[in-house]
Amino acid sequence: MREELAAFRDFLRRRGLKCTSQRMRVAERVLQRRDHFSAEAVMDDLRRGGEAHASKATVYRTLVLLEECRLLDSQDFGDGFRSYEPAWGVQHHDHLVCLSCRRIIEFTDHDIERSQERVANSHGFRVTSHIHRIFGYCSDCQDSTHEARQRNSRS
Amino acid sequence: MREELAAFRDFLRRRGLKCTSQRMRVAERVLQRRDHFSAEAVMDDLRRGGEAHASKATVYRTLVLLEECRLLDSQDFGDGFRSYEPAWGVQHHDHLVCLSCRRIIEFTDHDIERSQERVANSHGFRVTSHIHRIFGYCSDCQDSTHEARQRNSRS
DNA sequence: ATTCGTGCAAATATTTTGCAATTTT
DNA sequence: AAAATTGCAAAATATTTGCACGAAT
Numbered sequence: 001m002r003e004e005l006a007a008f009r010d011f012l013r014r015r016g017l018k019c020t021s022q023r024m025r026v027a028e029r030v031l032q033r034r035d036h037f038s039a040e041a042v043m044d045d046l047r048r049g050g051e052a053h054a055s056k057a058t059v060y061r062t063l064v065l066l067e068e069c070r071l072l073d074s075q076d077f078g079d080g081f082r083s084y085e086p087a088w089g090v091q092h093h094d095h096l097v098c099l100s101c102r103r104i105i106e107f108t109d110h111d112i113e114r115s116q117e118r119v120a121n122s123h124g125f126r127v128t129s130h131i132h133r134i135f136g137y138c139s140d141c142q143d144s145t146h147e148a149r150q151r152n153s154r155s
Numbered sequence: 156m157r158e159e160l161a162a163f164r165d166f167l168r169r170r171g172l173k174c175t176s177q178r179m180r181v182a183e184r185v186l187q188r189r190d191h192f193s194a195e196a197v198m199d200d201l202r203r204g205g206e207a208h209a210s211k212a213t214v215y216r217t218l219v220l221l222e223e224c225r226l227l228d229s230q231d232f233g234d235g236f237r238s239y240e241p242a243w244g245v246q247h248h249d250h251l252v253c254l255s256c257r258r259i260i261e262f263t264d265h266d267i268e269r270s271q272e273r274v275a276n277s278h279g280f281r282v283t284s285h286i287h288r289i290f291g292y293c294s295d296c297q298d299s300t301h302e303a304r305q306r307n308s309r310s
Numbered sequence: 311a312t313t314c315g316t317g318c319a320a321a322t323a324t325t326t327t328g329c330a331a332t333t334t335t
Numbered sequence: 336a337a338a339a340t341t342g343c344a345a346a347a348t349a350t351t352t353g354c355a356c357g358a359a360t
Contacts, residue, residue, distance in 0.1 A: 055317045076233025096280050111270045124294030125251050132287045139279030173334050210342045
């Protein structure tokens with residue numbers, strides 16, 4: 001994480017932006033996470049940290065910067081909020097999204113990646129990226145009248 | 156479309172709901188479409204139709220009903236609005252999206268579908284639907300580096 | 311000193327909802 | 336007449352933005 005923070009500092013410097021305490025505080029919290037999280041969760045982290053927290057606006061603005069410097073990836077899974085995940089030496093993966101508890105399971109499948117290339121080639125299409133999300137119910141949520149587990153914003 | 160409208164009428168009757176002119180007007184417009192569309196687009200259709208239009212609230216409420224009676228499918232692709240598509244004897248397909256000319260090529264690939272099931276099973280996950288969009292450049296746009304690349308591309 | 315950043319509140323944008331008036335059955 | 340529906344405006348939700356004040360370079 002030292003490395004990531006340094007990378008963020010460099011990025012700011014290169015862009016002529018300033019290393020403020022708020023930015024670094026947000027970055028620290030964000031770069032500690034390994035899972036998918038929301039902007040709200042970052043604010044909770046800060047609040048829980050007890051320290052002087054950054055404002056909502058600053059959190060959002062800093063998340064944009066972290067994404068621009070490729071320390072963070074974000075996607076909108078259509079849950080009503082944007083979902084962020086670390087992007088530091090993380091290999092490409094796609095997602096299984098549980099419609100009940102909103103859990104997100106990552107997967108990488110070479111067969112799919114290969115088939116994808118084949119399909120694209122057959123249409124003379126050159127791929128630059130893709131989105132592949134599989135929706136359904138995870139093993140914990142398949143039977144009975146499951147309660148939504150709301151496991152999204154916890155660390 | 157006659158058939159779909161009749162199905163909608165039956166659905167309303169079975170539920171003890173009323174066949175109002177607004178509902179039928181919205182249903183007519185909606186069921187004419189074949190592509191992906193937004194709630195806003197439905198309202199545009201109505202306005203363009205010149206006829207007395209249904210209110211925004213009624214459009215949204217009717218879309219919910221059409222989905223419940225399985226004449227319509229909807230997904231949130233995370234573009235800022237919910238996307239609807241017909242669900243009347245339409246077979247599943249995915250999309251290649253050209254970042255240059257915005258052309259959309261539909262494809263169906265059984266290998267991918269099968270691999271997808273395999274991946275899901277290996278996580279004890281029960282699939283209900285998926286989104287698979289491949290971004291890149293179509294055969295016509297491969298060398299036009301100058302074309303506008305308006306949108307970001309994530310994988 | 312200059313340039314940039316922060317925090318607040320207000321603005322967006324899409325979809326939902328409360329409620330009084332109106333329509334369908 | 337009873338029950339359901341409409342349309343309006345206001346609410347809900349997540350994110351963005353304008354602006355005056357404050358901080359980093």
